[in-house]
Amino acid sequence: MLKPLKIGDIEIGFPVVLGALAGYSDMPYRLICRFLSAPYCASEAMLDRQVSAEGKLRRRLVRLDAGDHPVAGQIMGNDPKVMAAAAVVLREAGFDVIDLNFACPVRKVVSKKRGGYFMGDPEAALEIIREVVRTVPDRPVTVKLRLSRFDADTEREPFWKISRGAFDAGVAAIAVHARSVEQKYRGRADWEFLSRVKEAFPDRTVIGSGDVLAAADAVRMLAETGVDGVIAARGAIGNPWFFRQARDVSAGRMPFHPDLAGQREIITRHFLLARELYGPKRGLKIMRAFGIHYARMHPHPAKVRMACVNIKTDEDWHSVMSAWYTEPPGF
Numbered sequence: 001m002l003k004p005l006k007i008g009d010i011e012i013g014f015p016v017v018l019g020a021l022a023g024y025s026d027m028p029y030r031l032i033c034r035f036l037s038a039p040y041c042a043s044e045a046m047l048d049r050q051v052s053a054e055g056k057l058r059r060r061l062v063r064l065d066a067g068d069h070p071v072a073g074q075i076m077g078n079d080p081k082v083m084a085a086a087a088v089v090l091r092e093a094g095f096d097v098i099d100l101n102f103a104c105p106v107r108k109v110v111s112k113k114r115g116g117y118f119m120g121d122p123e124a125a126l127e128i129i130r131e132v133v134r135t136v137p138d139r140p141v142t143v144k145l146r147l148s149r150f151d152a153d154t155e156r157e158p159f160w161k162i163s164r165g166a167f168d169a170g171v172a173a174i175a176v177h178a179r180s181v182e183q184k185y186r187g188r189a190d191w192e193f194l195s196r197v198k199e200a201f202p203d204r205t206v207i208g209s210g211d212v213l214a215a216a217d218a219v220r221m222l223a224e225t226g227v228d229g230v231i232a233a234r235g236a237i238g239n240p241w242f243f244r245q246a247r248d249v250s251a252g253r254m255p256f257h258p259d260l261a262g263q264r265e266i267i268t269r270h271f272l273l274a275r276e277l278y279g280p281k282r283g284l285k286i287m288r289a290f291g292i293h294y295a296r297m298h299p300h301p302a303k304v305r306m307a308c309v310n311i312k313t314d315e316d317w318h319s320v321m322s323a324w325y326t327e328p329p330g331f
Contacts, residue, residue, distance in 0.1 A: 002222060002250050003241070005040070005229040006139030007205060008172035010070050010096055012040045012229070016218045016246040019175075019209060019231035020045050020074040020099065020144070022106075023289070028273035030068055032266060033236065037055030038243040041071050045101050045115075048086035062093040063277070070131040072097035072142065076104060078113040080131035087136045098136055100129060102162070103177050105184040116181030119149035122161040126169065129162075133170045140172035142207075147193050148180045157195070163197070173205035175231060185234070194225040207231055214253050215245035238293025240266060258297065264325035267294055271317070284314060291320065298324065 005015035018033050019027060020042040030041040046061050050302055051073075064071065073095035077083045087098045096218035102125050104115025111117075118125035133141050143166050148156050161175050178189035189210025212218050213235040217229045221230050236242040245255035258266070270290065275283035289307035298304045307320045 002219075003228065005207075007040075007070075007097055007142060009021060010140060012070065014039045014234055014247060015222060015229040015301075016215075017207075017229060018042065018236055018243070019103065019233040021233055021237060024237050026277070027063055027065060027068060028270055028277055028287075029240070029290070030071065031065055032270045033240045033243060035099045035269070036244050036266070037247060038240070041068070042099055043073050043095070044070065045074045045076050045104060046086070047114075048075050048079070048082045049136055050168070051075060051086035051089050052082060054167055058089070060277070062090060062095070064094050069094075069177075070096040072099040074099040074101050074144070076101045076109065076114045077128075078117070080128045083128050084131045084135035086140070087132045087141075091136050091139050095139070097140045097142055097172070099142045099144060099175075099189055100132060101144045101173060103146045103181070105146070105181045110181065110196045116146055116149060118162070119146050119158055119181050122158045122165070125162045126165040129166050129171060130169045141170070142175060143171050144175045144177070146177045146179060146181050147190060150182045151180050153180070160200075164200070167204055168202065170319060173207055173228075175207040175209055178208065178210040189254050191221060191225050191226055194221070194227055198226040198228075205229070215249045218246045219249045220300070238290065241297075260298075260327055263294065263297055264321060267325070268321070280314065284311070284317060287317065291317075300324070
């Protein structure tokens with residue numbers, strides 16, 4: 001039995017959750033993951049200025065569904081006042097948790113002093129954290145961090161300064177990706193560092209991230225590091241069954257693998273949700289990208305992936321579904 005995860009006063013339950021995924025953890029995919037037993041999800045990372053500005057983009061970014069709770073709204077920015085204003089918008093939109101991203105390693109993000117930039121500027125990070133916590137005291141605030149900005153920083157002093165200061169400021173939890181910003185997603189994540197973080201904060205909520213590519217990895221991270229929760233990120237793209245699988249592994253069962261009929265049912269449900277939110281043209285484009293990732297669950301992943309790459313129209317989409325997601329699959 002795994003210890004239930006709690007963030008502030010919000011009971012999450014099963015401690016394996018869907019992380020913020022640029023281009024993927026939008027509302028349609030969050031609803032699919034919840035249908036398949038994800039207990040908690042985070043939005044895509046949203047720029048604070050886009051959230052603060054009135055308009056169609058903001059309405060799409062902050063749209064929620066009654067079934068999409070508890071949910072975190074993740075924001076990135078570099079101005080404490082603007083970040084706080086965005087947090088207010090997310091609170092009013094109904095997000096249960098405000099999540100601050102100081103971990104994104106994408107070059108254009110870091111170069112604009114957002115995301116992972118702050119792993120080298122702890123004072124600026126803490127200024128944002130304090131302002132957001134002060135502005136939305138009725139919402140748990142969480143912070144996404146990396147262990148350092150540069151590989152050469154083996155002492156991790158900025159990390160320790162931000163994490164201690166964040167807890168002192170009143171954040172409900174920290175999520176730690178166990179790589180440096182410079183490392184991005186290369187090499188192995190340092191799970192031993194996650195153990196050190198949890199040892200340093202035994203009475204605080206620490207959530208781990210990094211190299212959780214299969215359900216068994218999530219359960220192993222919980223056991224080996226002692227963290228309170230685990231983020232499924234890249235491993236959950238195209239595998240919304242990840243959370244059911246993690247429950248299976250934690251209970252000593254073989255992880256569930258959907259048959260073709262089950263895959264087609266979920267992919268079709270996702271397709272309809274995407275069309276509803278984005279409209280036919282944009283919805284198809286988004287689902288083509290998802291289809292490439294869903295292909296890894298298929299008995300013939302390379303062939304299905306290539307078929308999805310070539311989708312241009314709704315007719316192409318339905319042809320792929322008919323050709324590859326029936327028994328027997330393929331031409």
